[in-house]
Amino acid sequence: MTTSRTPLHPLPAGLAASEEPAYRVALLFHASKVYDREVIAGIGSYVNHTRVAWDLFLEEDFRFRLDGIEEWAGDGIIADFDDPEVCKSLSGMKLPIVAVGGSYEDEAQYPDGIAYVATDNRLLVEQAWEHLVESGLNQFACYSLPESPLNRWAQEREGVFRRLMDRFHLPCRIHRGLATSAPTWNGAVHQLMDWLQALPKPIGIIAVTDARARQLLQACIMAGITVPEEVAIVGIDNDTLGQHLTRIPLTSVSQGTQEMGRIAARMLHQMLAGGRLQTTRTLVPPRGIQKRESSRREVPHGPRVMRALQYIRQYACQGIKTEQVAAYLRLSRSSIEACFRKELGRTVHDEIMAYKLARAKALLEETPMSTAEVAQVAGFGTIQYLNTVFIRELGCTPGAYRTATRAQASAKAKPP
Numbered sequence: 201m202t203t204s205r206t207p208l209h210p211l212p213a214g215l216a217a218s219e220e221p222a223y224r225v226a227l228l229f230h231a232s233k234v235y236d237r238e239v240i241a242g243i244g245s246y247v248n249h250t251r252v253a254w255d256l257f258l259e260e261d262f263r264f265r266l267d268g269i270e271e272w273a274g275d276g277i278i279a280d281f282d283d284p285e286v287c288k289s290l291s292g293m294k295l296p297i298v299a300v301g302g303s304y305e306d307e308a309q310y311p312d313g314i315a316y317v318a319t320d321n322r323l324l325v326e327q328a329w330e331h332l333v334e335s336g337l338n339q340f341a342c343y344s345l346p347e348s349p350l351n352r353w354a355q356e357r358e359g360v361f362r363r364l365m366d367r368f369h370l371p372c373r374i375h376r377g378l379a380t381s382a383p384t385w386n387g388a389v390h391q392l393m394d395w396l397q398a399l400p401k402p403i404g405i406i407a408v409t410d411a412r413a414r415q416l417l418q419a420c421i422m423a424g425i426t427v428p429e430e431v432a433i434v435g436i437d438n439d440t441l442g443q444h445l446t447r448i449p450l451t452s453v454s455q456g457t458q459e460m461g462r463i464a465a466r467m468l469h470q471m472l473a474g475g476r477l478q479t480t481r482t483l484v485p486p487r488g489i490q491k492r493e494s495s496r497r498e499v500p501h502g503p504r505v506m507r508a509l510q511y512i513r514q515y516a517c518q519g520i521k522t523e524q525v526a527a528y529l530r531l532s533r534s535s536i537e538a539c540f541r542k543e544l545g546r547t548v549h550d551e552i553m554a555y556k557l558a559r560a561k562a563l564l565e566e567t568p569m570s571t572a573e574v575a576q577v578a579g580f581g582t583i584q585y586l587n588t589v590f591i592r593e594l595g596c597t598p599g600a601y602r603t604a605t606r607a608q609a610s611a612k613a614k615p616p
Contacts, residue, residue, distance in 0.1 A: 242461020
């Protein structure tokens with residue numbers, strides 16, 4: 201969907217663009233938040249570089265008041281639509297408006313008919329997770345915020361984490377904790393310590409903000425949990441000011457906030473000048489991940505091999521081959537094979553086969569599945585192929601393996 205608006209102050213005939221009249225633009229943001237400050241910085245960058253004639257309105261105490269905003273005699277607005285009160289207050293206004301906020305899986309979460317610039321919540325969480333995988337981890341958790349209309353973006357990041365865990369068949373561990381406030385602080389920290397102590401180790405935790413990541417760091421220190429050896433932590437925001445508040449430098453994913461501000465300003469500029477927007481929704485990817493001590497672990501293998509192993513663990517039994525692993529890593533087959541031979545001393549095919557064999561053995565030991573069912577579930581396809589692999593690798597058929605292991609288990613269970 202695109203929008204086209206008539207400028208409130210159309211340029212008189214023959215007036216050059218550099219002589220366009222000044223527009224009054226309101227910036228409705230919580231400038232005490234690092235996210236909002238960076239967006240504002242991006243808007244300022246656009247204004248300064250293009251030299252547009254804008255008179256910017258931003259309340260000095262950073263606690264903007266929305267009462268009466270509909271009567272504001274301005275020309276345009278750029279606003280933080282993650283705040284539901286802002287969205288509600290601006291919904292009936294006829295001024296050109298550009299919304300800034302989070303991206304959502306559900307299309308209904310976006311404001312109807314309003315230009316929107318979004319941070320890509322999916323990529324933020326995926327970049328954090330991929331970094332933890334490359335750090336050698338295969339257990340993960342998410343530290344979020346209590347469910348609230350103000351925290352829709354946090355719940356969206358939770359949802360991305362949940363879908364990742366479902367996709368790779370991993371346990372989904374999410375802790376929302378309590379809202380940060382003086383009366384609840386002590387209880388919140390002890391609740392967080394209890395959760396951390398109950399988690400399997402080592403584990404990687406994605407915090408939905410750097411503020412939540414700093415709480416994790418403090419709770420780990422208080423609980424005697426080593427970071428990053430037992431718990432590796434990744435935040436989101438790359439709050440450089442907050443880095444001075446932690447004993448351990450925090451790994452964090454940088455949002456493309458300044459780029460969001462520049463894009464929002466450019467969109468509003470087009471709307472004020474009567475231009476037609478090519479699109480009314482723009483998704484801005486993260487700027488990247490800043491790797492620091494909170495996640496720098498000594499790992500046995502390089503990042504390519506670690507990501508390949510993670511992929512193989514999840515898809516080996518679905519019949520993947522070396523070519524698919526290479527495609528996942530965006531490498532040639534020869535390149536990934538060279539990595540595996542150098543670091544593991546075996547081929548990608550060997551690793552896939554080893555995982556499938558381990559899965560088949562577990563199914564034979566722990567379930568009543570028939571041999572044909574085991575062959576299907578473990579990714580061998582046919583009983584004949586399963587038999588061939590078992591005889592080659594273990595020197596017996598699947599049926600003989602099941603009989604022998606169950607006899608051993610029964611013997612161990614008998615009292616002396």
